Amino acid sequence: MPPTDDAVIEFRDVAYRVDQDRGLLHNLNLEVRGGEILVLLGRSGSGKTTTLKLVNRLLDPSAGQVRIEGRPSTEWDLIRLRRRIGYVIQEVGLFPHFTVERNVGLVCSIEGWSPERIRARVEELLALVGLDRQFARRYPRELSGGQRQRVGVARALAADPPILLMDEPFGALDPVTRAELQREFLALQQKLNKTILFVTHDLREALLLGTRVALFEAGRLVGLYTPAEFLRATEPYAAAYLAAFRTEQTSRE
Ligand SMILES: Nc1ncnc2c1ncn2[C@@H]1O[C@H](COP(=O)(O)OP(=O)(O)O)[C@@H](O)[C@H]1O
């Protein structure tokens, strides 16, 4: 029998409060399984980013437990934990005065890899995200938005972490580039089989990329669906999201 519990990340009765009166996240129970892309979908301010930050301990829960690979986040050594988790954010956060090579190889150099090994790894990673090796010498300002986002993904993958947190990684891109990166991202995941928590407010992106979609509203998980289930969902929050999405589709036609 395969193990019944293959959760890589698990939220158990998790709350996050800024202070007594202000809760950003309430009683979250959610499991992310090995190799899946679990999408956190919800409008701006619904608690998606807060949820991600509880995984890599940019935040710690006010109540409950976040378990990573079966162990509570607060019992992990912070450095070991972060080594197992790649983080990709919308504005990428590349160092502007570092070349692409140094940005991508940063974690490896902190880990004490030799310069040759880092160079080889950077080359491999750039190829993986569809960038020619010549980009290694460039600075972030010399790249397009899509290229910068590819570098951000390459950097997150540098030390081959089993878990990826992605916070609206394609949000700032034009629609054509975004669609291209989404397709490439899916192809990449076929190869890499990471466990991914992916944040978006875009239903189309959620349905395209997610193995499951967790719908958030006002700091609460209000529904958990496969993409096919989401499209048929009649619960009020999911239905409202679908209706808004369909209106937008119609007005584009
Ligand atoms: N440190 C903080 N102190 C107070 N409010 C915060 C803090 N961080 C985030 N918020 C608020 O909490 C809510 C949830 O934020 P967030 O998780 O970033 O939402 P999302 O990523 O879904 O847009 C938002 O209303 C945000 O303004």
Ligand SMILES: [Mg+2]
């Ligand atoms: Mg956010």
